[in-house]
Amino acid sequence: MAQLLMKDARALGLIQSAVSDQLFPRIVNEETSKGAWDILKLEFRGDKQVRNVKLQGLRREFEYTRMKDSESLSVYLARLFDILNHMKSYGEELSRERIVQKLLFSLPKSYDPICSVIEHSKDLEILEVQEVVASLKSFELRLDRHNENSTERAFASLNIEEKNPKSGSFSGDQKSQKNWKTSEGNKIACKHCDKLHYGKCWFEGKPKCHGCGKFGHMIRECNGNKNAHKVNYAN
Template sequence: MSFFTERGYAHRPSLLEGPNYYTWRSRMRAFLKSIDERVWSTIVDGWTALVIDENEVSRPKMVASWTVDELTILNYNSKVIHALFNAVNVNQMKVIANCERSKDAWDRLQVKNEGTSAVKRNRLRRLLIDFENLNMHDDETITALYGRVCGISNECFALAKTYSNIGLVRKVLCSLPQRFMSKVTTIEECCDMDVMDIDELIGFLQTYELNLKRWDKQKPSKDLALKHEQKKALFEKIVVLTTKLTEAKAIIDKLNVGSLKLDEVLGQEKSFGDRYGLGFSPGTSTSNSSAWTFVKATKTPTEDVVVRQATKKKVLENHNLFSNVNHNANNGFSSKRTWKPKTDVNCFVSHTSLLAFQNDLWYLDSGCSRHVIGNKSLLTELESVDSGHVTYDDGKKGKILGKGSIVLPDFSILKDVLLIDGLKTNLISISQICDKIL
C-alpha cells in the first residue's frame, strides 16, 4: 500500500494522483456528501441540461427562465465539478477538462484509473492471488500485516469482490509465522471463529506481540555464544594453517640445501681436484684409474706431488679458466695463495666453443643443471631418451638423445650424464655433484 503526503481536509478534498484512486474515491464521496446529500445524488442520478421545444425544434432553456428547483440542481452539479477539478492532478485534469456534467467527469476518472471490464477482471485476479499468498514477514509487525490485509480487501471491494469477516480472521491466522503458533492454537481452541471480529483478533495478537518483545529482552543474548563458536572455529583454522606452513617451510628448506651447499663450495674457491671439505673420503673412491695419494704436509713436496702440481698449473694456464691457484696443505703444498691478474679472460661457457673438440677435456660449470656430453662413445650404460631438450645460455636448444654413466680419471663415476645432439663441449654440473653428495 502506498501512502501519500497529500491529505483531505474538511474544507478541501484530497488529491488524486493515480495509484491512490480507491482511497481518493472514498474520501471524495464523503467530502461531497458533507456539502449536501443532494450534491452526491447528482453523480449517482446524473444531471441533464434543460431544453425546450419550439416549433418541433429543441434548444437549451435560458437560465433566466429556470425555476428555483432547477437552479438548485444546477448549483449541485457545479459544486461537484468544482470539487473534482480541484481534487485531481494535471494528468487527471486532462481527462475531465471538457466535462460539464458531474456524472460524466466521475465516470471518466473511474475508467482511467480502474480500466475497462477486462482490466478490472485481470486486476481482481491479481488481487485474489496476492490475498491467497499473503504471509507475515519475520520482521513485520501485526499492525503492518493488518494494513496489508485491509488494503487488499478494500481494493477487492472496489472491484465488486467482498471478503466476509470470518474470511479475514482465518486469513490472518493462517498468515502468522511460527512464533505465533502457540497463540493461534489457544485462539482456535478457546474462541468461536464464526463470531470473532477481525479487530478483536488483531487486539489479541498485538498483546501477544508486546509480550514476545519483553521476553526477548530478558533472554540472554545469543550473540555471545555465536561469537565464541566463531572464535573457536577461527582458532582451529589458524592451527591447521600454521601446521601446513611449517610443513611447507620444511620442504622448501630441503629443496634449498643443494643451493646452500653450492654457495659454500663456490665460496671456498678451491682449486681443480681439491675435494677436501666437501665430504670426500679417499678410501671410498670408485675410480679404477690412477688415484690420488694424499700425504701429510711437508716443507718439501714429494716428486709425485710436484709433477701433479705442474700438471694442474699447466691446465689452468692453458685454458685461462681460473684467476688464482689455491694450494691446500693436505696436498703437500703451502697454504699461501698466489693471485694472478685477470687479463683478457672470458669466463663464459660459450668461450669453449672456439676450442678444438677434445674428448678428454671437461669443464666445471656452476650454471649447468645436469652433466652433459656430446660424444656417445665415452658413455657406458647408455639409455635412449625419446623426448626432452636442454636450453643454452643464448636461448638455443639441444635435443637429448640419451643418458648414461662415464668414468673420468682421478674422479668418481658420473651418473645420469645427458647425451646432447651436436654438443662440442663436455660440462660437469656443480649443482648435480652437490645434490649427489647430499
C-alpha cells in the same frame, strides 16, 4: 432547470477539488459532474474485463501473502488490509470469518500459541476482526519483551567474558612483568645489603650478623646461634 445546473456545477467543483494534480488535467475540460465521474471510473475501475483481471490478481495476492519473519505485525496488517481494500474497490468484499482465518493461518510459527488459543476458545464465525488484531498485537508485545530480555542476557554474558578473558589476564601479567623488568634495570646494587633497590639502604649503619647473615644484631645475640649451641649440648 437552473437549480439542477447549479447542483451539477457544485458536484463538478467537488470532484475537481478532490482529485490530485496529476488527475485534474484529465477532467478539467468536462462541463458536467457525470462526465468527470465517468472518466475517473474508467481510469480506476476500467471495463468489466479489466476489472476481472485486476480482481483475479488481488485474489491471488491475498491467498499467497504471508507475514515474513523479519516483518512486524503492524506492517503485515497494513499490507494485508491494503489488499482487502483494493478488492473491495473492485466489488468483492470477503466475509469476516474468511479474514479471521487468513490472519490466523498466515502468521509465523512464533504466533502459533496465540493462534491456537483463539481457534480453540473462540467461535470464528462471530469473532470480530479487530478483536483478533488486538489479541495478536498484545501477543507481539510479549514476544518483543522476551526478545529484549534475551538480548540483555546475551550482552551481560558477553560483558562478563570480556572482563575476565584468559588472554587479557595473560597480557596483563606480561605487561606487569615488562614494567617490573624495566624498573628493575634502573636499580643499583647496594654495598650494604648486596641487593638492588633505589636510594639509601635501610640497613645502612646497622650491624650484620655473621651467623645468619641478617641485619640488626650481632652473632652473640643471634637466636640461630643459640639454638645451635643447645643442640650441641644435648648431643
